[in-house]
Amino acid sequence: MYNNPVITGISTINPLGLNIHDTVSKIMNNQNCFSSVQFNSKCFKDMMVSKIDTFNPRDYIKPKRAVRFMSRETQLAVCSLKFCIEDSNIRINDTYDENEISLFSGTGSSGIDLDEIRTMLDNSYENGDFDPVKFGEVGLGRLNPLISFKILPNMPPSVAVIHNGIKGRNLIFNPWEGSALLAFQEAFYEIKSGRENVVYCGGSDNKTHSDAFLNFSEYGLLNNGGIILGEGSSHLCLENPEKANERNAEIYCMVKGLSNISYSNNNVNYNVTGDLVNNLFEESLRASEIKPSVIDLIIDSNDGNTKNDNIENQVYEKMFPSIPRVSPKKIIGNTFAAAGFINLAIGSFLLKNDLKIYGRKLNTIMINSFPIGSENFSIILEKYFTQSTEAQRKI
DSSP: OOOOOEEEEEEEEBTTBSSHHHHHHHHHTTOOOOEEOSSOOSSSTTOEEEOOOSOOGGGTSSSGGGGGGSOHHHHHHHHHHHHHHHHHTOOBTTTBOGGGOEEEEEEOOOOOOGGGGHHHHHTTEETTEEOHHHIIIIIGGGSOGGGHHHHOTTHHHHHHHHHHTOOSOEEEEOSSHHHHHHHHHHHHHHHHTTSOSEEEEEEEEEOOSHHHHHHHHHHTGGGSBOOOEEEEEEEEEEEOHHHHHHTTOOOOEEEEEEEEEEOOOSSSSBOOOHHHHHHHHHHHHHHHTOOGGGOOEEEOOOOSBHHHHHHHHHHHHHHOTTOOEEOTHHHHOBOGGGHHHHHHHHHHHHHHTTOEETTEEOSEEEEEEOOBSSEEEEEEEEOOOOHHHHHHHHO
C-alpha cells in the first residue's frame, strides 16, 4: 500500500473570487456577495442568489468561439481545471504522460435558463394549453440543435478534459454535493492503492438560473431557511506523495482519512439525523487514527437550512465543544456539486500557509458534507510533514 495521497494543486471559481486567496480572505471577513435574482419572475423576485460577476470565460478559453457552445457549468469546469493544472505545476506529457492523468468529477443536474428555450415553448401551446403534437411538429423545430451541449450533465468534465489535454480515465458523478464527493473518494482510494499516481478531481455547478429556482421550489427546498442558490467550480490535484516529492512539488496537505455514509431514499431533500452525523464523525476519526482533540478546525456543512444546520451543530457541541468552525456556504452560497471541493480547497490552503484561526495554529482540519441527496462525507486533511520536518515537530 502506498502512503495517503497529498494535494499538490487547488483552484476555485466562485462568487467570492477567481482564486483561493480572495475566497479565504472574504470568508474570514464575512463578506458575501448575494444579490437579487437576475431573471424576470414574480414568484422569485424577493429571493437572493450568489453569482460570479468577475468571470469572463473568453479570457481563458481558446478558441473564444467555443464558449458559446458551453453551459455556464462547462465554462467554469474548463477554466477551474486549467487553473488547477497550472497550480499543481504539472506539465502534461513532461511531468506525466497525458494518458496517465485522470479526471474524476462531480456535476449538477442538467438545467438551463428558460429564456434559451422560450421560442420552443412559445410555439408549443394551443389556446393557452401545452400541445404535445404542436410541440413535436413546430416547437422542437424552433430549438437550436446545439442546445444539447448545454443541458447534458456529463458535458462539463467531458469538455474540460478535451480543452486541457487530459486523456486518462474520466469518471463522472452527479447530481448533488455528496454525489460529487464520490469523485474525491474514488481518487483517494485509487492513489492510495497505487492504481493511479495523479488524479484531478472536482465539481462544477450552476443553480442561479430560472430553471433551478423552479425545480427547487417544486422540491420545497426554498422554504427551509436561508439557503442561497449559487454557482461555482473547484478542483484539486491528488498525487502519490512519492511522485510529488520526486518532482519537488509544492504540497498543500495530506488526505488523512475519510468516511462516507449513504442514506437510501427516493426524495430530493436533506436526510440528516443526529445518529448519522455522529456515526460519520466517529468513522472518519477511526479511519484517520486520531482523537477528536486533534482536530484544530472544522469546515462545516451549514448552508442556511435551519433544521439541517441545527442537527449538525448539536453534534459538534457534544463531540467538538471547543473546536472553532467556519461555514463557507453561508458566505459563498450553496454551489452544490462544487461546494464540497471548494471547502476542501479552503482547508488545503489554510494548512499550507500556516494560517491561524482564532489564534489557533492549524495542523488538522475536518471538512464535512451533509447535503441534499443520499451521500454524506467527513474528510480529514492534515498538514504535510517531510521526514525532516516531522522529526523536528516531535522534538
